Amino acid sequence: SYTMRTYEARAETHPTEIGRRLLTIMASKKTNLCISADLTDPSQILALVDKLGPQICLVKTHIDIITFTTPSSITDFTTALSALATKHNFLIFEDRKFADIGSTVAHQYRGGVYRIASWSHITNAHTVPGPGIIAGLHSVAKEVGEPRGLLMLGEMSSEGNLGGGEYLQKTVEMARGDREFVVGFIAQGKVDGAKEGEDWIVMSPGVKLGGGGDALGQRYNTPQSVVGDKGSDVVIVGRGVIMSEDPVTDAEKYRVAAWGAYEKRVAA
Ligand code: 5BU
Numbered sequence: 001s002y003t004m005r006t007y008e009a010r011a012e013t014h015p016t017e018i019g020r021r022l023l024t025i026m027a028s029k030k031t032n033l034c035i036s037a038d039l040t041d042p043s044q045i046l047a048l049v050d051k052l053g054p055q056i057c058l059v060k061t062h063i064d065i066i067t068f069t070t071p072s073s074i075t076d077f078t079t080a081l082s083a084l085a086t087k088h089n090f091l092i093f094e095d096r097k098f099a100d101i102g103s104t105v106a107h108q109y110r111g112g113v114y115r116i117a118s119w120s121h122i123t124n125a126h127t128v129p130g131p132g133i134i135a136g137l138h139s140v141a142k143e144v145g146e147p148r149g150l151l152m153l154g155e156m157s158s159e160g161n162l163g164g165g166e167y168l169q170k171t172v173e174m175a176r177g178d179r180e181f182v183v184g185f186i187a188q189g190k191v192d193g194a195k196e197g198e199d200w201i202v203m204s205p206g207v208k209l210g211g212g213g214d215a216l217g218q219r220y221n222t223p224q225s226v227v228g229d230k231g232s233d234v235v236i237v238g239r240g241v242i243m244s245e246d247p248v249t250d251a252e253k254y255r256v257a258a259w260g261a262y263e264k265r266v267a268a
Helices: 006-015 016-031 042-055 069-090 102-108 132-144 165-176 222-227 247-267
Strands: 033-036 056-060 091-098 123-128 149-153 180-188 203-204 235-236
Touching: 006 016, 016 091, 016 149, 016 180, 016 203, 033 042, 033 247, 042 069, 042 247, 056 069, 056 132, 069 091, 091 102, 102 132, 102 203, 132 149, 165 180, 222 235, 222 247, 235 247
Parallel strands: 033 056, 033 235, 056 091, 091 123, 123 149, 149 180, 180 203, 203 235
Antiparallel strands: none
16 A cells, blocks of 8 residues: 555655655655644744744644734735745645635635635645535636645544544545545545555644543544554644643654654555
8 A cells, every 4th residue: 555655755656746745845854743833823833833844844724813913914924934834844734624615615715814825735625515625726726826735634533523434435535536636635544445556645633642632522642543553644733742841842752753653654
C-alpha cells in the first residue's frame, strides 16, 4: 500500500500539485507535524508560528475565531502569515469545513471578508452535500492561479461523530471524482481499499501525547497510534503545543514522536 512508501517517493508521484509540495516539505524538513494555531489574538498567532516554523510542515487556522478590529487587519494577518510560510517553508490549511451547495461554498471560499482561497493552500469540506461541493470549491481554486488542495472530512476526532466506516468509504468514492484537487482526507487512519496508483494524504486532528480528551467531546489519540499503527500521514496538534509554557520544546516532542512513527512504518 502507498502508506509503506516514503514521503520522498510519494512527493514524486502524488496526483495533486499541493500534495507534491507538501510531501516534499515533509521529507526535506523531516516533519509530519501540523500545528493548529487556535489562538484569538492575531499577533500572538504570528509570534507562535514564527517560533514553531522550522518544526512544522503545515499551519492550521480557524480564521473566524481570530479577533480582528478592522477589515484591513485581516489582510495584514494573512499577508504576514503567508510571509512566514515562505520564510519557514510550510503550507497553510484553513480548517473551514465547508458544508453547503457548490454555488454557496464558491462564494464562501472566494469572498466575504476572509477571501480564504487567496491565502490558504489547503482547505477542507464535508461530504454531506454531495460532489457539487467539490466542484464549487475547485472552480474557485482554478481562478487563483496558484496551487490549491482540498481535504474531505471522512471521520472526525470527536466522540459520537457520524463519520468513519461506511461514511468514510463514501467520502473516498466522492474524492475519486476529482483526483486533481482532492489531496486526501481528515480521518484517524489510512483509508481502506485504496486502488492501485492512488495516494491519499490523511491528516489526523485530536492528537495529544498521553491521549485522553476534553470536556466537550474531543478525543485524543497519540502520534504513534494514528501514524504508526493506523497509517495516517500528518498529525494535527493544537492545545498539546499551543497551551504549553514552552511550545518549541513540546512541538519537538510531537515532531519526534510523529516522525519516528512514520520512519518505523516505512522501514517495516
Ligand atoms: P486540539 O487543541 O488539539 O484539541 O485542537 C484540535 C483542532 O483540530 C481544533 O482546531 C479543531 O477544530 C480541529 N479538529 C478536530 O479537533 N477534530 C476534527 O475531527 C476536525 C478538526 Br475535522
